[in-house]
Amino acid sequence: MGRVRRNRSYKLAKLHDRRSRELPFNAAVAEVEVDNPLALDPDEKILAMRSVRNDPLGRLHSHHQIDEAQYRGGRAYQNDWERAERGPQAVDTTREYVDGAGTREPVTEGQRQAVLRLNRVERELGTDGAALVYDVLVLGLTMDQIGQRRAVRTQRWNDYFARRFRECLDRLALIYGFATEAGGQRAELRR
Structure with missing residues (x-):
């Protein structure tokens, strides 16, 4: 008969390990x-x-190609875009049914503020920068797909779009207050 060990310490981390062991293909x-x-x-x-x-922004952040301030600036832009857009909405079954056309929901203060911030972002980034940020953060396009949409398919253009996107993320971090211009900004932004 084997001897029972009574001095064994149990780690709670092993008891409550909820990490997935298998990932999809x-x-x-x-x-x-x-x-x-x-x-x-x-x-x-x-x-x-x-x-x-x-999630192109999450991929760039996980591969350490952008820093935390750029990541948060991009997420703030995505949040403002989602808040400001007014697309198809689900039917509200709690409201009283009335024949005829439904009235439009009034614009909320949060939506108004988001639109004002997006307008400021577009002024700061310029037309090309705002279009590039929209393509990547809202539509989820890669640099290769952006080049195809603009009819430029070389690696040099992909590198340009990637560099310009990082500059736009730097500017977004400044606009949303996640970075300061004098503090930890790169020299590329000050040029």
């Missing part, structure tokens, strides 16, 4: 550190997996 994921929703301490972080397959 075509998964593109990156590890990110997020706030633990079940933590008692508000500063506790956990590692989570984020899908970056249809």
